[in-house]
Amino acid sequence: MVESMAKTGIQPGAEIHLSVEDIHLSFGGLKALNGVSTEIRKGEIFAIIGPNGAGKTSLLNCINRFYKPQKGKIFFEGNEITHLSPHRIASIGIARTFQAIELFKGMTVLDNIKLGRHVHLKTGIVAGGLYFGKGHREEMALRKEIEEKIIDLLEIEAIRKKVVATLPYGLQKRVELARALAMKPKILLLDEPMTGMNLEETEDMARFILDVNEEWETTIVLIEHDMGVVMDISDRVCVLDFGSKIAQGLPLEIRQNPQVIKAYLGEEDMTYSRLGA
Amino acid sequence: MPSGLFHENYSNDERIFQTLWVKGWLWVFILFLFFGFPFIVSDLNKILRFNVLHTAILTGIFVIGAHGINILTGYTGQISLGHGAFMAVGAYTSAILMTKAGFPFILSLPCAGLLTAAVGMVFGVPSLRLRGLYLCIATLAAQFIIEFTIRRWTGLTGGTQGMFVPYAAIGGFIFDNDKKFYYLVMVLAIATTAFTKNLFRTKPGRAFIAVRDRYFAAELIGVNLFKYRILSFGISSFLAGIAGALWAHYISLIIYEQFTIHLSIKYLAIVIIGGLGSVLGGIFGSIFYVGLEQLLEVMSKELSASFPLLITYFVSIKEIMFGLIIILFLIFEPDGLAARWRTVKAYWKLWPFSY
Ligand SMILES: Nc1ncnc2c1ncn2[C@@H]1O[C@H](COP(=O)(O)OP(=O)(O)O)[C@@H](O)[C@H]1O
Numbered sequence: 012m013v014e015s016m017a018k019t020g021i022q023p024g025a026e027i028h029l030s031v032e033d034i035h036l037s038f039g040g041l042k043a044l045n046g047v048s049t050e051i052r053k054g055e056i057f058a059i060i061g062p063n064g065a066g067k068t069s070l071l072n073c074i075n076r077f078y079k080p081q082k083g084k085i086f087f088e089g090n091e092i093t094h095l096s097p098h099r100i101a102s103i104g105i106a107r108t109f110q111a112i113e114l115f116k117g118m119t120v121l122d123n124i125k126l127g128r129h130v131h132l133k134t135g136i137v138a139g140g141l142y143f144g145k146g147h148r149e150e151m152a153l154r155k156e157i158e159e160k161i162i163d164l165l166e167i168e169a170i171r172k173k174v175v176a177t178l179p180y181g182l183q184k185r186v187e188l189a190r191a192l193a194m195k196p197k198i199l200l201l202d203e204p205m206t207g208m209n210l211e212e213t214e215d216m217a218r219f220i221l222d223v224n225e226e227w228e229t230t231i232v233l234i235e236h237d238m239g240v241v242m243d244i245s246d247r248v249c250v251l252d253f254g255s256k257i258a259q260g261l262p263l264e265i266r267q268n269p270q271v272i273k274a275y276l277g278e279e280d281m282t283y284s285r286l287g288a
Numbered sequence: 289m290p291s292g293l294f295h296e297n298y299s300n301d302e303r304i305f306q307t308l309w310v311k312g313w314l315w316v317f318i319l320f321l322f323f324g325f326p327f328i329v330s331d332l333n334k335i336l337r338f339n340v341l342h343t344a345i346l347t348g349i350f351v352i353g354a355h356g357i358n359i360l361t362g363y364t365g366q367i368s369l370g371h372g373a374f375m376a377v378g379a380y381t382s383a384i385l386m387t388k389a390g391f392p393f394i395l396s397l398p399c400a401g402l403l404t405a406a407v408g409m410v411f412g413v414p415s416l417r418l419r420g421l422y423l424c425i426a427t428l429a430a431q432f433i434i435e436f437t438i439r440r441w442t443g444l445t446g447g448t449q450g451m452f453v454p455y456a457a458i459g460g461f462i463f464d465n466d467k468k469f470y471y472l473v474m475v476l477a478i479a480t481t482a483f484t485k486n487l488f489r490t491k492p493g494r495a496f497i498a499v500r501d502r503y504f505a506a507e508l509i510g511v512n513l514f515k516y517r518i519l520s521f522g523i524s525s526f527l528a529g530i531a532g533a534l535w536a537h538y539i540s541l542i543i544y545e546q547f548t549i550h551l552s553i554k555y556l557a558i559v560i561i562g563g564l565g566s567v568l569g570g571i572f573g574s575i576f577y578v579g580l581e582q583l584l585e586v587m588s589k590e591l592s593a594s595f596p597l598l599i600t601y602f603v604s605i606k607e608i609m610f611g612l613i614i615i616l617f618l619i620f621e622p623d624g625l626a627a628r629w630r631t632v633k634a635y636w637k638l639w640p641f642s643y
């Protein structure tokens with residue numbers, strides 16, 4: 012489906028952008044993550060797959076510190092970030108979209124995207140309230156940048172003034188990506204960005220992800236169930252099952268890995284057939 | 289296309305008033321406030337049978353305070369029951385600075401705002417941990433602590449005797465009658481309205497709304513929740529302080545009983561009636577509330593005069609009417625007057641003259 016977009020891949024030995032070391036996370040007796048370690052290279056598209064409940068979302072939640080792992084360390088560009096608060100994580104360049112959309116539903120698309128730029132703006136209370144000179148200039152520059160870099164790229168010109176709640180699901184997902192991009196992220200964590208989309212929307216989204224990865228050189232961590240997409244656009248794939256990493260490698264290797272096939276066999280047939288596709 | 293043109297487009301697009309028509313009407317209204325209204329008050333007094341200029345001044349003061357509580361409650365989602373007391377902090381600060389420290393009004397007014405902001409931020413600290421009703425109770429504590437302090441700190445505040453407040457004055461100009469004071473209040477009411485409206489076009493305003501709507505997502509896009517919750521308390525109390533100071537200089541004698549929980553509740557009622565999270569709402573709410581209060585006052589006075597034997601009943605009838613109107617309002621107009629205004633405006637958009 013998106014075969015033609017397949018990319019050449021980031022070579023081993025590339026700079027490590029983000030790494031997690033021995034992450035343990037449990038909810039009461041339930042072990043959501045059981046000593047997961049992995050390294051994500053600068054500029055790659057890194058896919059995380061695994062059956063439902065494997066701990067994929069939990070891993071992202073640990074990275075941006077929404078969950079606090081009981082044990083383990085997280086490093087970003089060589090610095091430990093395990094103890095930073097979520098808003099600090101956002102301000103150093105780690106952006107995120109959610110499995111269940113987390114947009115500001117009562118606001119317009121434009122305001123949502125502007126909010127994404129929050130940490131990069133300098134206008135304070137006084138300059139904002141007076142709104143001339145500095146405050147005004149910053150708002151205008153922001154609008155221009157959003158229009159030219161994000162709205163244009165994601166093809167959402169027509170809906171920029173719409174209130175998010177009125178938009179169909181597929182478009183909301185796109186707006187959430189737009190808001191994440193407004194953060195000028197160095198790493199983008201995408202939690203099932205194509206779930207619930209039709210074929211066309213899925214292909215668009217795959218194209219956007221590739222564009223961002225190539226044009227903005229943003230490292231991308233992608234959780235996705237659609238194996239066709241994962242195999243096509245990712246450089247490397249990591250497989251989680253019951254909170255543990257069971258495999259990691261190039262898409263081709265993963266597709267043939269017997270352990271992975273077995274993990275997926277435990278799930279519904281549909282997922283398996285998608286894996287084989 | 290030259291990029292200057294783009295810039296021009298976005299600049300237009302980001303305007304508060306999208307058409308010259310609306311902007312024109314706004315200017316007509318402001319000009320009327322300054323050059324029309326003060327000259328027809330004596331006629332209005334005869335028609336409405338209450339002191340219209342006095343009512344307008346009170347309304348203006350409440351507009352400033354209402355923007356304050358609207359920023360905190362309407363835009364940031366934190367209910368406060370302490371705004372009556374915050375108003376007291378502003379009132380006493382300005383009065384004390386002028387009488388005891390010899391500050392001129394032009395300095396005592398901003399200082400009143402700033403000190404109230406500081407006090408508000410301190411009492412906003414529980415917002416780090418508390419939300420909703422629990423935070424509301426914490427602000428109630430602010431109300432009682434401040435009230436208590438004012439009552440007991442007799443040396444500074446006059447305690448239960450209250451204290452006299454000098455006239456406001458700028459340079460040699462003394463605001464010693466209602467007409468002069470009206471202009472002072474209107475200038476400040478318009479300035480704070482513009483300030484509030486602008487604030488919500490920029491970074492801090494958007495962050496407040498984000499904190500209110502979905503604080504989890506707000507934090508994950510980099511909004512420091514604690515900072516913005518406290519900031520909201522700060523701006524909100526600043527405006528309450530300014531309103532309080534104006535009130536003090538207007539009525540000349542302040543006493544802690546004017547700033548009880550009733551005043552705090554009145555503020556909440558004003559923004560709920562007007563429309564939470566809407567700048568227009570604070571204005572409509574203030575006009576409605578203060579106007580209604582005056583009207584009921586006049587009605588109960590006149591009825592008592594005609595039926596002197598029933599005087600005790602009419603006094604309570606006023607209170608009952610007031611409660612009833614507010615309840616009816618909440619039932620039939622839960623989104624506030626500002627929402628009603630928007631539907632009316634949308635209707636008039638179809639009118640051939642609007643472009
Ligand atoms: N906040 C939470 N409270 C309790 N259990 C949770 C919570 N978040 C996730 N879990 C549990 O952790 C496990 C992993 O969940 P999750 O990371 O969402 O899986 P995935 O995204 O791979 O489908 C599941 O068993 C889930 O029920």
Ligand SMILES: [Mg+2]
Pocket residue numbers: 067068069110
């Ligand atoms: Mg998940």
